[in-house]
Amino acid sequence: MKIAFVGKGGSGKTTLSSLFIRHLAAEGAPVVAVDADINQHLGAALGLDESEAAALPAMGEHLRLIKDYLRGANPRIASADTMIKTTPPGEGSRLLRVLEDNPVYDACARPVGLDGGTVRLMVTGPFTDADLGVACYHSKTGAVELCLNHLVDGPGEYVVVDMTAGSDSFASGMFTRFDMTFLVAEPTRKGVSVYRQYKEYARDFGVALKVVGNKVQGPDDLDFLRAEVGDDLLVTVGHSDWVRAMEKGRPPRFAALEESNRLALRTLREAADATYELRDWERYTRQMVQFHLKNARSWGNERTGADLAAQVDPGFVLGESVTAGA
Numbered sequence: 318m319k320i321a322f323v324g325k326g327g328s329g330k331t332t333l334s335s336l337f338i339r340h341l342a343a344e345g346a347p348v349v350a351v352d353a354d355i356n357q358h359l360g361a362a363l364g365l366d367e368s369e370a371a372a373l374p375a376m377g378e379h380l381r382l383i384k385d386y387l388r389g390a391n392p393r394i395a396s397a398d399t400m401i402k403t404t405p406p407g408e409g410s411r412l413l414r415v416l417e418d419n420p421v422y423d424a425c426a427r428p429v430g431l432d433g434g435t436v437r438l439m440v441t442g443p444f445t446d447a448d449l450g451v452a453c454y455h456s457k458t459g460a461v462e463l464c465l466n467h468l469v470d471g472p473g474e475y476v477v478v479d480m481t482a483g484s485d486s487f488a489s490g491m492f493t494r495f496d497m498t499f500l501v502a503e504p505t506r507k508g509v510s511v512y513r514q515y516k517e518y519a520r521d522f523g524v525a526l527k528v529v530g531n532k533v534q535g536p537d538d539l540d541f542l543r544a545e546v547g548d549d550l551l552v553t554v555g556h557s558d559w560v561r562a563m564e565k566g567r568p569p570r571f572a573a574l575e576e577s578n579r580l581a582l583r584t585l586r587e588a589a590d591a592t593y594e595l596r597d598w599e600r601y602t603r604q605m606v607q608f609h610l611k612n613a614r615s616w617g618n619e620r621t622g623a624d625l626a627a628q629v630d631p632g633f634v635l636g637e638s639v640t641a642g643a
Contacts, residue, residue, distance in 0.1 A: 318476070319497075320337075320475060320477050320589050322337070323498060323501070325507060325510070326356075328531060335362035336578070337586075342433055350363070363431065375441065377459070380459070388400060389409050389410045392408075393407050403612045406633065433571070475589075492522070498519075499527055503531055509542070529551060598635055
Protein backbone atom coordinates (compact mmCIF):
# COMPACT_ATOMS: atom_id res chain seq x y z
CA MET A 318 0.00 0.00 0.00
CA LYS A 319 1.32 3.44 -0.94
CA ILE A 320 0.60 6.03 1.75
CA ALA A 321 1.37 9.76 1.84
CA PHE A 322 1.47 12.09 4.82
CA VAL A 323 0.83 15.73 3.96
CA GLY A 324 0.05 18.92 5.84
CA LYS A 325 1.23 22.45 6.39
CA GLY A 326 4.66 23.09 7.81
CA GLY A 327 4.70 22.48 11.55
CA SER A 328 1.51 20.41 11.53
CA GLY A 329 3.32 17.32 12.76
CA LYS A 330 3.16 15.30 9.53
CA THR A 331 6.74 14.03 9.89
CA THR A 332 6.12 13.02 13.50
CA LEU A 333 2.90 11.21 12.53
CA SER A 334 4.48 9.52 9.54
CA SER A 335 7.38 8.31 11.69
CA LEU A 336 4.98 6.96 14.31
CA PHE A 337 3.03 5.14 11.61
CA ILE A 338 6.24 3.65 10.21
CA ARG A 339 7.24 2.48 13.71
CA HIS A 340 3.78 0.98 14.17
CA LEU A 341 4.05 -0.99 10.92
CA ALA A 342 7.56 -2.17 11.76
CA ALA A 343 6.49 -3.26 15.24
CA GLU A 344 3.81 -5.43 13.65
CA GLY A 345 6.32 -7.03 11.29
CA ALA A 346 5.15 -5.39 8.08
CA PRO A 347 7.67 -4.72 5.29
CA VAL A 348 8.11 -0.96 4.88
CA VAL A 349 9.91 1.37 2.50
CA ALA A 350 9.95 4.85 4.05
CA VAL A 351 10.63 7.86 1.82
CA ASP A 352 11.45 11.39 2.95
CA ALA A 353 10.20 13.56 0.07
CA ASP A 354 10.15 16.74 2.14
CA ILE A 355 13.04 19.03 1.25
CA ASN A 356 13.54 19.76 4.97
CA GLN A 357 14.59 16.12 5.52
CA HIS A 358 13.51 15.39 9.10
CA LEU A 359 12.19 11.83 8.75
CA GLY A 360 15.52 10.17 9.47
CA ALA A 361 15.85 11.98 12.77
CA ALA A 362 12.23 11.16 13.64
CA LEU A 363 13.08 7.50 13.10
CA GLY A 364 15.94 7.73 15.57
CA LEU A 365 18.99 8.51 13.43
CA ASP A 366 21.47 10.93 14.91
CA GLU A 367 22.61 13.99 12.97
CA SER A 368 25.63 12.33 11.37
CA GLU A 369 23.67 9.21 10.40
CA ALA A 370 20.91 11.28 8.81
CA ALA A 371 23.44 13.40 6.93
CA ALA A 372 25.10 10.27 5.54
CA LEU A 373 21.92 8.95 3.89
CA PRO A 374 22.36 8.78 0.09
CA ALA A 375 20.25 11.30 -1.82
CA MET A 376 18.02 9.80 -4.49
CA GLY A 377 18.59 12.84 -6.68
CA GLU A 378 22.30 12.11 -6.79
CA HIS A 379 21.57 8.64 -8.19
CA LEU A 380 19.01 9.72 -10.77
CA ARG A 381 21.06 8.39 -13.69
CA LEU A 382 21.30 4.96 -12.07
CA ILE A 383 17.57 4.98 -11.32
CA LYS A 384 16.71 5.87 -14.90
CA ASP A 385 19.09 3.31 -16.40
CA TYR A 386 17.70 0.54 -14.21
CA LEU A 387 14.01 1.35 -14.71
CA ARG A 388 14.37 1.81 -18.49
CA GLY A 389 15.42 -1.81 -18.77
CA ALA A 390 14.77 -3.05 -22.31
CA ASN A 391 11.82 -0.76 -23.02
CA PRO A 392 12.15 -0.06 -26.78
CA ARG A 393 10.09 3.13 -26.52
CA ILE A 394 12.74 4.87 -24.41
CA ALA A 395 15.84 5.57 -26.49
CA SER A 396 18.09 6.42 -23.56
CA ALA A 397 18.03 7.46 -19.92
CA ASP A 398 18.63 11.03 -21.10
CA THR A 399 15.07 11.14 -22.48
CA MET A 400 13.46 9.99 -19.23
CA ILE A 401 11.80 12.61 -17.07
CA LYS A 402 10.11 12.36 -13.67
CA THR A 403 6.77 11.31 -15.21
CA THR A 404 8.07 8.73 -17.72
CA PRO A 405 5.69 5.76 -17.45
CA PRO A 406 6.74 2.12 -17.59
CA GLY A 407 5.95 -0.05 -20.59
CA GLU A 408 6.78 -3.43 -22.01
CA GLY A 409 10.42 -4.15 -21.16
CA SER A 410 10.66 -1.66 -18.27
CA ARG A 411 12.00 -2.83 -14.94
CA LEU A 412 9.65 -2.48 -11.99
CA LEU A 413 10.30 -2.03 -8.28
CA ARG A 414 8.82 -4.22 -5.56
CA VAL A 415 8.85 -3.63 -1.83
CA LEU A 416 10.53 -6.83 -0.71
CA GLU A 417 13.10 -7.36 -3.45
CA ASP A 418 16.75 -6.39 -3.63
CA ASN A 419 17.73 -4.27 -6.62
CA PRO A 420 20.35 -1.68 -7.64
CA VAL A 421 18.03 1.23 -6.79
CA TYR A 422 17.66 0.10 -3.20
CA ASP A 423 21.36 -0.73 -3.02
CA ALA A 424 22.26 2.82 -4.01
CA CYS A 425 19.49 4.83 -2.38
CA ALA A 426 18.03 2.90 0.59
CA ARG A 427 19.51 2.26 3.99
CA PRO A 428 18.15 -0.07 6.71
CA VAL A 429 16.91 1.59 9.89
CA GLY A 430 16.34 -0.67 12.87
CA LEU A 431 13.21 0.06 14.89
CA ASP A 432 11.45 -1.74 17.73
CA GLY A 433 10.27 -5.00 16.27
CA GLY A 434 11.74 -4.68 12.80
CA THR A 435 13.80 -2.90 10.17
CA VAL A 436 12.59 -0.53 7.46
CA ARG A 437 14.23 0.72 4.29
CA LEU A 438 14.68 4.50 4.34
CA MET A 439 15.14 6.57 1.19
CA VAL A 440 15.54 10.36 1.04
CA THR A 441 15.37 12.92 -1.73
CA GLY A 442 18.33 14.78 -0.25
CA PRO A 443 18.50 18.37 1.02
CA PHE A 444 19.24 21.50 -0.93
CA THR A 445 22.94 22.11 -1.36
CA ASP A 446 24.87 25.32 -1.98
CA ALA A 447 24.96 24.41 -5.67
CA ASP A 448 21.14 24.34 -5.78
CA LEU A 449 20.56 27.77 -4.26
CA GLY A 450 19.11 30.22 -6.76
CA VAL A 451 19.23 27.79 -9.69
CA ALA A 452 17.02 24.83 -8.75
CA CYS A 453 13.68 24.08 -7.14
CA TYR A 454 12.91 21.16 -4.87
CA HIS A 455 10.96 19.44 -7.65
CA SER A 456 14.34 18.53 -9.15
CA LYS A 457 14.88 16.48 -5.97
CA THR A 458 11.47 14.84 -5.71
CA GLY A 459 11.47 13.82 -9.39
CA ALA A 460 13.40 10.67 -8.46
CA VAL A 461 10.65 9.73 -5.99
CA GLU A 462 7.93 10.21 -8.58
CA LEU A 463 9.81 8.11 -11.14
CA CYS A 464 10.19 5.28 -8.64
CA LEU A 465 6.52 5.42 -7.65
CA ASN A 466 5.56 5.21 -11.32
CA HIS A 467 7.48 1.93 -11.57
CA LEU A 468 6.47 0.48 -8.21
CA VAL A 469 4.25 -2.58 -7.84
CA ASP A 470 3.18 -3.27 -4.27
CA GLY A 471 0.75 -5.74 -2.79
CA PRO A 472 -1.39 -6.13 0.32
CA GLY A 473 0.53 -6.07 3.58
CA GLU A 474 3.42 -4.17 1.96
CA TYR A 475 3.84 -0.48 2.69
CA VAL A 476 5.52 2.50 1.07
CA VAL A 477 5.15 5.51 3.37
CA VAL A 478 6.10 8.92 1.98
CA ASP A 479 6.56 12.04 4.07
CA MET A 480 5.60 14.65 1.47
CA THR A 481 6.64 18.26 1.10
CA ALA A 482 4.71 20.74 3.23
CA GLY A 483 1.62 22.56 2.06
CA SER A 484 -0.11 22.03 -1.27
CA ASP A 485 3.10 22.07 -3.32
CA SER A 486 2.65 18.36 -4.01
CA PHE A 487 0.25 19.40 -6.76
CA ALA A 488 3.10 20.87 -8.80
CA SER A 489 3.52 17.33 -10.14
CA GLY A 490 1.35 14.26 -10.56
CA MET A 491 2.83 12.61 -7.48
CA PHE A 492 -0.30 13.34 -5.42
CA THR A 493 -2.14 10.68 -7.46
CA ARG A 494 0.41 7.94 -6.71
CA PHE A 495 -1.02 6.86 -3.36
CA ASP A 496 -3.71 4.48 -2.16
CA MET A 497 -4.30 6.72 0.86
CA THR A 498 -3.30 10.28 1.70
CA PHE A 499 -3.35 11.26 5.37
CA LEU A 500 -3.56 15.00 5.84
CA VAL A 501 -2.30 16.08 9.26
CA ALA A 502 -4.17 19.15 10.46
CA GLU A 503 -4.05 21.21 13.63
CA PRO A 504 -7.34 22.59 15.01
CA THR A 505 -6.73 26.10 13.64
CA ARG A 506 -7.81 28.02 10.56
CA LYS A 507 -4.35 27.72 9.09
CA GLY A 508 -4.29 24.07 10.05
CA VAL A 509 -7.32 23.25 7.89
CA SER A 510 -6.47 25.59 5.01
CA VAL A 511 -4.20 22.98 3.38
CA TYR A 512 -7.02 20.44 3.72
CA ARG A 513 -9.33 22.68 1.70
CA GLN A 514 -6.71 23.09 -1.02
CA TYR A 515 -6.02 19.36 -1.15
CA LYS A 516 -9.69 18.52 -1.23
CA GLU A 517 -10.30 20.92 -4.11
CA TYR A 518 -7.29 19.89 -6.20
CA ALA A 519 -7.71 16.15 -5.65
CA ARG A 520 -11.46 16.02 -6.23
CA ASP A 521 -11.28 15.01 -9.89
CA PHE A 522 -8.52 12.40 -9.47
CA GLY A 523 -10.08 9.87 -7.11
CA VAL A 524 -7.58 10.61 -4.34
CA ALA A 525 -8.48 8.88 -1.07
CA LEU A 526 -8.02 11.57 1.57
CA LYS A 527 -8.46 11.35 5.33
CA VAL A 528 -7.64 13.94 7.99
CA VAL A 529 -5.59 13.19 11.09
CA GLY A 530 -6.25 15.83 13.72
CA ASN A 531 -3.03 16.61 15.60
CA LYS A 532 -2.38 18.57 18.78
CA VAL A 533 -6.01 18.16 19.80
CA GLN A 534 -6.33 19.20 23.44
CA GLY A 535 -10.02 19.01 24.21
CA PRO A 536 -13.64 18.92 23.02
CA ASP A 537 -13.46 22.42 21.52
CA ASP A 538 -10.57 21.39 19.27
CA LEU A 539 -12.40 18.24 18.23
CA ASP A 540 -15.63 20.14 17.49
CA PHE A 541 -13.68 22.64 15.39
CA LEU A 542 -12.12 19.95 13.23
CA ARG A 543 -15.41 18.12 12.81
CA ALA A 544 -17.07 21.34 11.68
CA GLU A 545 -14.29 22.15 9.22
CA VAL A 546 -13.54 18.76 7.62
CA GLY A 547 -16.66 16.70 8.33
CA ASP A 548 -16.53 12.98 7.60
CA ASP A 549 -12.96 13.25 6.32
CA LEU A 550 -11.78 13.42 9.94
CA LEU A 551 -10.54 9.90 10.63
CA VAL A 552 -8.84 10.15 14.00
CA THR A 553 -7.22 12.64 16.36
CA VAL A 554 -3.95 12.62 18.27
CA GLY A 555 -3.28 14.57 21.44
CA HIS A 556 -0.29 15.27 23.66
CA SER A 557 2.27 12.48 23.86
CA ASP A 558 5.00 12.16 26.46
CA TRP A 559 6.53 9.46 24.23
CA VAL A 560 6.78 11.88 21.31
CA ARG A 561 8.26 14.56 23.55
CA ALA A 562 10.96 12.11 24.67
CA MET A 563 11.56 11.09 21.04
CA GLU A 564 12.02 14.71 20.02
CA LYS A 565 14.66 15.02 22.73
CA GLY A 566 16.46 12.01 21.28
CA ARG A 567 15.57 9.73 24.17
CA PRO A 568 12.56 7.68 23.05
CA PRO A 569 11.47 4.78 25.26
CA ARG A 570 10.53 1.50 23.61
CA PHE A 571 7.70 1.94 21.15
CA ALA A 572 5.48 -0.37 23.22
CA ALA A 573 5.35 2.44 25.78
CA LEU A 574 3.48 4.76 23.41
CA GLU A 575 0.18 5.84 24.94
CA GLU A 576 -2.70 3.44 24.36
CA SER A 577 -4.87 6.13 22.74
CA ASN A 578 -2.16 6.94 20.21
CA ARG A 579 -1.49 3.26 19.48
CA LEU A 580 -5.19 2.85 18.75
CA ALA A 581 -5.04 5.89 16.44
CA LEU A 582 -2.17 4.34 14.49
CA ARG A 583 -4.09 1.08 14.20
CA THR A 584 -7.00 3.03 12.76
CA LEU A 585 -4.70 4.59 10.17
CA ARG A 586 -3.49 1.16 9.07
CA GLU A 587 -7.01 -0.21 8.86
CA ALA A 588 -8.08 2.76 6.71
CA ALA A 589 -5.09 2.30 4.41
CA ASP A 590 -5.63 -1.45 4.11
CA ALA A 591 -9.29 -0.93 3.25
CA THR A 592 -8.32 0.91 0.07
CA TYR A 593 -6.74 -2.23 -1.40
CA GLU A 594 -10.08 -3.52 -2.65
CA LEU A 595 -10.66 -0.16 -4.36
CA ARG A 596 -7.46 -0.25 -6.40
CA ASP A 597 -7.92 0.62 -10.06
CA TRP A 598 -4.64 -0.04 -11.89
CA GLU A 599 -6.09 1.14 -15.19
CA ARG A 600 -6.95 4.54 -13.71
CA TYR A 601 -3.56 4.64 -11.98
CA THR A 602 -1.78 4.05 -15.29
CA ARG A 603 -4.06 6.45 -17.15
CA GLN A 604 -3.30 9.26 -14.70
CA MET A 605 0.40 8.52 -14.99
CA VAL A 606 0.19 8.92 -18.76
CA GLN A 607 -1.95 12.05 -18.44
CA PHE A 608 0.64 13.86 -16.34
CA HIS A 609 3.48 12.60 -18.51
CA LEU A 610 1.92 14.03 -21.67
CA LYS A 611 1.24 17.31 -19.89
CA ASN A 612 4.86 17.58 -18.76
CA ALA A 613 6.10 16.55 -22.20
CA ARG A 614 4.20 19.38 -23.88
CA SER A 615 5.04 22.05 -21.31
CA TRP A 616 8.79 21.46 -20.94
CA GLY A 617 9.91 17.85 -21.43
CA ASN A 618 10.06 17.71 -25.24
CA GLU A 619 12.05 20.90 -25.43
CA ARG A 620 14.47 19.91 -22.68
CA THR A 621 15.19 16.41 -23.98
CA GLY A 622 14.91 17.11 -27.70
CA ALA A 623 12.61 14.11 -28.07
CA ASP A 624 8.91 13.45 -28.58
CA LEU A 625 8.14 12.06 -25.13
CA ALA A 626 4.61 11.11 -26.11
CA ALA A 627 6.21 8.23 -28.00
CA GLN A 628 7.30 6.75 -24.67
CA VAL A 629 3.72 5.84 -23.83
CA ASP A 630 2.94 2.16 -24.35
CA PRO A 631 -0.80 2.20 -25.15
CA GLY A 632 -1.31 -1.47 -24.28
CA PHE A 633 0.50 -1.43 -20.95
CA VAL A 634 -1.30 -1.37 -17.59
CA LEU A 635 0.74 -1.46 -14.40
CA GLY A 636 -0.42 -4.04 -11.88
CA GLU A 637 0.58 -6.83 -9.53
CA SER A 638 0.49 -9.43 -12.30
CA VAL A 639 2.93 -7.53 -14.51
CA THR A 640 6.43 -9.00 -14.67
CA ALA A 641 9.51 -6.81 -14.83
CA GLY A 642 11.51 -6.48 -18.02
CA ALA A 643 15.00 -7.84 -18.43
